[in-house]
Amino acid sequence: APRTLTRAVQQVTGRTAKAYIVERIVLEAKRLLAHERVTAARCASELGFPDPSNFSLFFLNATGLRPGAWQAATIPD
Structure with a gap:
């Protein structure tokens, strides 16, 4: 149940389940954008x-930057 999951995640991480999931998705997106150098469209897929x-x-919403802008600022030419 959602409440049970949120309670369990909050006990371990101090964050809601949604916040934890968003953090993990953003982390994976950053990894794909920086290390795999995929496009934002490929990353989305x-x-x-x-x-x-x-x-x-x-x-x-999660980072304050669009994926392409984050990628350009993070990866040196």
Whole structure:
């Protein structure tokens, strides 16, 4: 049940289940963008987002940057 999951995750991590899941998805997205150097659209697909624009908005809300901007700022040329 959602409440049971949230309670268990909160006991271990101090965060809600949703916050923990968002953190893990963002971490994996950053790994794909930085180390695999995939496009934002490919990253969205690999993470199961139905549309690249949904992923871009999710990433923007979580990090303050669009995936392409984060990738450009993180990866040196």
